[in-house]
Amino acid sequence: MVDQVAVLGVGMHPWGKWGRNFIEYGVKAAEDALKDAGIAWTDVQYLAGGETIRNGYPGFVPGASFAQALGWTGARVSSSYGACASGTQAIEAARTRILAGLCDVALVVGADTTPKGFLAPNKGERGDDPDWLRFRVLGATNTTYFGLYARRRMALGATSEDFAEIKVKNARHGLTNPYARFRKEVKVEDVLSSAMVADPLRLLDICATSDGGAALVLCSMEFARKHTANPVTIAAISTVTPSYPSTIIEMPNFSTDSAAAVPAPVVPFRDSIARAAYEEAGIDPSDVNIAEVYDLSTALELDWYENIGLCETGDAVKLLRDGATKIGGRVPVNPSGGLACFGEAVPAQAIAQVCELTWHLRGQAGERQVQGAKVGITANQGLFGHGSSVIVKR
Amino acid sequence: MKTRVPAVAGWLNIDPAHPRLIGTKCTKCGSIFFPRETVRCRNPKCGHNELADTELSPKGKLWSFTGAEYQPPAPYVPRHDPFQPFAIAAVELEAEKITILGQVVEGVKVADLKIGEEMELVLDTLLEDAETETIVWKWKPVRSAA
Numbered sequence: 149m150v151d152q153v154a155v156l157g158v159g160m161h162p163w164g165k166w167g168r169n170f171i172e173y174g175v176k177a178a179e180d181a182l183k184d185a186g187i188a189w190t191d192v193q194y195l196a197g198g199e200t201i202r203n204g205y206p207g208f209v210p211g212a213s214f215a216q217a218l219g220w221t222g223a224r225v226s227s228s229y230g231a232c233a234s235g236t237q238a239i240e241a242a243r244t245r246i247l248a249g250l251c252d253v254a255l256v257v258g259a260d261t262t263p264k265g266f267l268a269p270n271k272g273e274r275g276d277d278p279d280w281l282r283f284r285v286l287g288a289t290n291t292t293y294f295g296l297y298a299r300r301r302m303a304l305g306a307t308s309e310d311f312a313e314i315k316v317k318n319a320r321h322g323l324t325n326p327y328a329r330f331r332k333e334v335k336v337e338d339v340l341s342s343a344m345v346a347d348p349l350r351l352l353d354i355c356a357t358s359d360g361g362a363a364l365v366l367c368s369m370e371f372a373r374k375h376t377a378n379p380v381t382i383a384a385i386s387t388v389t390p391s392y393p394s395t396i397i398e399m400p401n402f403s404t405d406s407a408a409a410v411p412a413p414v415v416p417f418r419d420s421i422a423r424a425a426y427e428e429a430g431i432d433p434s435d436v437n438i439a440e441v442y443d444l445s446t447a448l449e450l451d452w453y454e455n456i457g458l459c460e461t462g463d464a465v466k467l468l469r470d471g472a473t474k475i476g477g478r479v480p481v482n483p484s485g486g487l488a489c490f491g492e493a494v495p496a497q498a499i500a501q502v503c504e505l506t507w508h509l510r511g512q513a514g515e516r517q518v519q520g521a522k523v524g525i526t527a528n529q530g531l532f533g534h535g536s537s538v539i540v541k542r
Numbered sequence: 543m544k545t546r547v548p549a550v551a552g553w554l555n556i557d558p559a560h561p562r563l564i565g566t567k568c569t570k571c572g573s574i575f576f577p578r579e580t581v582r583c584r585n586p587k588c589g590h591n592e593l594a595d596t597e598l599s600p601k602g603k604l605w606s607f608t609g610a611e612y613q614p615p616a617p618y619v620p621r622h623d624p625f626q627p628f629a630i631a632a633v634e635l636e637a638e639k640i641t642i643l644g645q646v647v648e649g650v651k652v653a654d655l656k657i658g659e660e661m662e663l664v665l666d667t668l669l670e671d672a673e674t675e676t677i678v679w680k681w682k683p684v685r686s687a688a
Contacts, residue, residue, distance in 0.1 A: 283615065285678060287628065288610075288630060296605075296630075297606070299606045303606075345612060346609060347652040349608075397632050403577070403641060405584070409573040
């Protein structure tokens with residue numbers, strides 16, 4: 149177990165397709181988080197920004213971009229990129245600085261403005277960049293990889309109806325979430341009749357890309373106790389890489405590692421992400437009563453059930469069919485509505501997962517409140533091998 | 543006659559009689575890499591700096607597959623107008639214990655494929671202009687070999 153830091157404030161800008169500058173979303177989220185924490189921007193000693201690669205230079209230096217927009221104070225800043233794990237990288241930068249005793253209060257901000265359609269690589273001929281080459285040589289989009297995983301999931305017994313049930317569940321969860329972009333009931337037939345995109349995945353199985361922003365105020369336990377008697381705390385952050393040889397194909401790669409000379413690790417990459425977090429927090433998956441996982445596709449949510457240890461390998465469909473992962477079940481997953489209701493705003497998403505868990509642990513999640521939530525876990529994964537998982541407790 | 547070039551230099555042997563993916567093999571621990579790794583063996587307990595070219599098995603088992611029903615964004619260049627959906631396969635090579643992606647040959651649909659079936663490497667045209675034909679590897683089910 150490591151020392152903990154407190155989540156003193158959380159804030160978000162609603163997800164949507166607003167088409168405005170990403171800094172605006174980040175500032176709004178930051179203002180809400182500061183207000184929630186009961187502190188002023190001028191109290192913040194460190195700002196950690198999550199990068200966006202689709203918004204020009206300000207996106208590459210979000211720490212400074214957000215600090216400038218909030219008003220220069222001479223605070224220390226950092227900017228982190230880890231693809232979908234960018235938010236966790238920023239959270240970890242802030243936590244580490246607090247735990248090192250270098251500051252008491254930090255602000256973490258991630259925000260994005262996204263283009264329409266498939267996420268594509270940045271422009272330019274880059275014959276040595278696998279993320280460029282996979283589009284040119286294979287025509288492999290992100291959904292290609294989701295489709296490959298979904299097919300494997302079907303080989304373990306899942307059906308298209310099971311995938312649709314994930315969408316139905318998450319749509320219901322997000323119905324009353326004021327920050328969700330899609331707030332509409334979805335029926336199994338809606339999913340099954342939507343257009344095929346990456347067989348077996350259909351349009352409604354796959355998450356959209358969105359604009360949005362999320363922010364956290366993190367602080368030392370000593371600082372937190374001056375503001376609140378019982379703060380939500382961060383018990384662990386996992387940012388692990390795979391272990392060689394990584395034998396499951398990962399976006400944006402052309403291949404897996406070879407296990408010809410060195411046997412594949414007993415714990416595959418995606419399982420190892422949460423495992424490192426549990427170890428750091430000194431808890432077991434059975435201690436978890438709420439989770440936010442990265443449902444880039446409906447099928448992928450089933451994979452995460454097993455990856456974060458909510459059930460044994462092969463039992464994810466049973467967990468879903470038993471209703472364990474819906475609000476009211478044993479361990480609700482994606483009570484926010486997940487990416488199914490949000491769409492992905494890359495550098496904000498991992499931060500938003502922590503905002504959602506914090507509201508539940510404080511009992512402030514309104515109609516979607518998960519009763520008795522004490523321990524929550526987030527999980528996601530950034531391209532090229534950025535593991536990302538956060539455990540929060542109260 | 544057009545000049546034939548591989549889609550990525552050094553990645554494949556484009557001899558029509560001997561189509562092969564070319565990887566590299568660590569001369570110390572025997573780890574195999576595709577795409578080719580030339581600087582340092584990525585086995586963290588090895589880290590040897592000498593890697594030699596090695597041709598990979600032309601056949602393997604279908605690990606998973608999916609389809610591209612919509613035209614991928616650039617830098618993908620469509621072969622047909624209007625766009626024709628294609629299948630993509632992840633094929634596991636037994637000897638090398640590595641899984642490699644590739645498009646499935648035209649005419650084979652997602653519905654025709656089955657996890658675990660044998661696939662073989664073939665060559666096809668990725669791009670073409672007045673002087674050059676760019677060659678890519680594709681996967682083809684062995685059973686449908688004509």
